[in-house]
Amino acid sequence: MSISAVAPGFTDSVHDAQRVFRAVLGALARPGRIARLDATLVPPPPLHSTAAAILLALADFETTVWLDDGLSDDSEVAEFLRFHTGARLASSWREADFALVTVPERMPALATFAQGTPEYPDRSTTIVIQVEAMTNAGWEFFGPGIPDRVQFSAAPLPLDFQRQLAENRARFPRGVDLIFATAADIAALPRSARIVERA
Amino acid sequence: MSDAAVYNFAYLDEQTKRMIRRALLKAVAIPGYQVPFASREMPMPYGWGTGGVQVTAAVLGADDTLKVIDQGADDTTNAVSIRKFFERTAGVATTTHTSDATVIQTRHRIPETPLREGQILVYQVPIPEPLRFLEPRETETRRQHALEDYGLMHVKLYEDIARHGHIATTYAYPVKVDGRYLMDPSPTPKFDNPKMDMCPALQLFGAGREKRIYALPPYTRVVSLDFEDHPFEPTKFDRGCALCGAEGIYLDEVVTDDCGGRMFVCSDTDFCESRRTPPRAAAPGLNEVPR
Numbered sequence: 501m502s503i504s505a506v507a508p509g510f511t512d513s514v515h516d517a518q519r520v521f522r523a524v525l526g527a528l529a530r531p532g533r534i535a536r537l538d539a540t541l542v543p544p545p546p547l548h549s550t551a552a553a554i555l556l557a558l559a560d561f562e563t564t565v566w567l568d569d570g571l572s573d574d575s576e577v578a579e580f581l582r583f584h585t586g587a588r589l590a591s592s593w594r595e596a597d598f599a600l601v602t603v604p605e606r607m608p609a610l611a612t613f614a615q616g617t618p619e620y621p622d623r624s625t626t627i628v629i630q631v632e633a634m635t636n637a638g639w640e641f642f643g644p645g646i647p648d649r650v651q652f653s654a655a656p657l658p659l660d661f662q663r664q665l666a667e668n669r670a671r672f673p674r675g676v677d678l679i680f681a682t683a684a685d686i687a688a689l690p691r692s693a694r695i696v697e698r699a
Numbered sequence: 700m701s702d703a704a705v706y707n708f709a710y711l712d713e714q715t716k717r718m719i720r721r722a723l724l725k726a727v728a729i730p731g732y733q734v735p736f737a738s739r740e741m742p743m744p745y746g747w748g749t750g751g752v753q754v755t756a757a758v759l760g761a762d763d764t765l766k767v768i769d770q771g772a773d774d775t776t777n778a779v780s781i782r783k784f785f786e787r788t789a790g791v792a793t794t795t796h797t798s799d800a801t802v803i804q805t806r807h808r809i810p811e812t813p814l815r816e817g818q819i820l821v822y823q824v825p826i827p828e829p830l831r832f833l834e835p836r837e838t839e840t841r842r843q844h845a846l847e848d849y850g851l852m853h854v855k856l857y858e859d860i861a862r863h864g865h866i867a868t869t870y871a872y873p874v875k876v877d878g879r880y881l882m883d884p885s886p887t888p889k890f891d892n893p894k895m896d897m898c899p900a901l902q903l904f905g906a907g908r909e910k911r912i913y914a915l916p917p918y919t920r921v922v923s924l925d926f927e928d929h930p931f932e933p934t935k936f937d938r939g940c941a942l943c944g945a946e947g948i949y950l951d952e953v954v955t956d957d958c959g960g961r962m963f964v965c966s967d968t969d970f971c972e973s974r975r976t977p978p979r980a981a982a983p984g985l986n987e988v989p990r
Contacts, residue, residue, distance in 0.1 A: 513713065514707065514708045515708070515760065515761055517713065517716075517717070518708075518716075518758075518759070518760045518761075519760060521720045521757075521758075522758065522760060524724065525720075525723060525724065525727065525758070525901075528724055528727045528728055528916075529727050529901045529916045529917055530916075530917065557717070557720075558717060558720060558721055558724075559717075560714055560717050562714075562718065563721070597721075617845075618845035618846070619841040619842060619844075619845045620735075620841075621729055621732060622722070622725040622729065622732070622734045622735075624725075626724065643877070644877050644915075644918065644919040644920075645727075645916035645917055645918060645919065646918060647897075647899075647917075647918045672729075672879070673729050673732055673879065673880075677724070677725075677728045690727065690728035690729075691728055691729065692728060692729065692730055692877065692916070
């Protein structure tokens with residue numbers, strides 16, 4: 501692959517990165533709230549422009565990024581991220597700073613990603629999950645950033661994801677933070693979000 | 700103003716901003732937990748808000764409107780210098796009106812005008828660790844936070860009661876965040892503690908010298924520590940502001956002569972001025988900051 505074949509990154513690296521960061525900050529501060537993220541990127545498929553923008557804004561040579569099975573063979577996405585961020589690609593999701601999931605049905609269990617330590621719970625993986633749809637219905641959450649309760653669900657996801665979310669919260673302050681990205685929108689479920697258990 | 704061209708936007712380089720942004724995202728996901736970050740040397744001394752400035756620089760965008768206060772005032776040295784710093788390095792719009800600002804950097808006060816959704820309040824923090832004066836070892840306080848072992852702080856407050864008959868802590872009054880982390884609200888007067896609870900704005904804390912960032916997402920439970928028989932009580936004043944007459948707000952004592960003369964006025968200058976000059980459009984210039 502030649503450098504000239506790599507898709508362009510941000511048009512305005514300073515202000516685009518800032519805008520994307522604020523969108524992610526807003527998403528994590530308001531769990532379950534779905535917000536539009538207009539990223540002017542055309543990354544190689546199957547990468548969405550939203551997920552690509554999040555990684556371009558946050559990853560650099562100080563971080564590792566793990567690409568899931570849907571991508572590791574895809575040298576174009578790997579090359580795109582390596583070229584624009586300088587991030588090291590992690591061979592395992594277990595110790596990556598960021599994980600990019602494009603086939604959520606087959607993603608590793610949340611508990612197997614880096615969870616941080618009791619003293620340093622921040623040393624954990626932030627998982628960017630590409631989904632096809634998100635909606636403010638389904639699971640119900642409460643906790644920091646949520647005025648009362650919020651309903652949120654995304655698809656596709658692993659069948660036992662509700663149980664995984666409850667367990668992720670139970671490990672608090674250890675745990676992983678999730679950022680969901682459709683082709684146009686983003687939303688987040690930080691580890692602080694508590695899921696209402698239903699039978 | 701044209702100096703903006705010779706600095707990167709908001710002074711910091713992009714790699715530093717990304718590092719701070721990653722720390723901020725962790726801080727929001729773990730409310731009240733102190734995230735270590737690689738604090739940079741800033742063109743101002745420690746103690747002047749280097750932590751707050753770095754946090755502001757990392758979140759600020761070209762379309763933001765910035766307000767900076769020092770002990771509630773827009774017109775004191777620290778506030779003016781930091782506001783000018785961002786005018787020069789980022790070229791952003793600035794204001795003194797709390798309701799017009801999207802990002803507010805503060806040293807030790809929360810504005811009297813209630814904050815709203817979408818606003819970001821950035822605190823300058825000198826000592827982020829609430830247990831530091833009780834336990835000097837970082838390894839030990841880390842473990843205490845990990846085990847949620849906060850008995851030492853209750854002993855400290857109890858000793859206050861044993862000695863003074865009441866909890867004598869009046870600023871940097873410790874709080875528990877979402878039932879988990881003990882947090883130092885920075886040296887804000889305890890009068891402001893109730894404003895932190897379920898606040899609609901996002902609150903970010905930066906400690907430059909101590910290299911720590913922590914955060915309170917909007918709508919987060921923030922409880923001031925107390926005892927059943929000695930409940931937390933915010934500071935109360937037995938008078939109103941001598942200038943605008945407002946009551947139930949935080950007052951500064953101002954010495955007016957050398958014969959014991961003094962007056963009590965609003966600590967929040969924007970709040971006081973807006974009460975004395977309604978409607979705002981009729982009296983332009985009063986709140987304008989000379990550039």
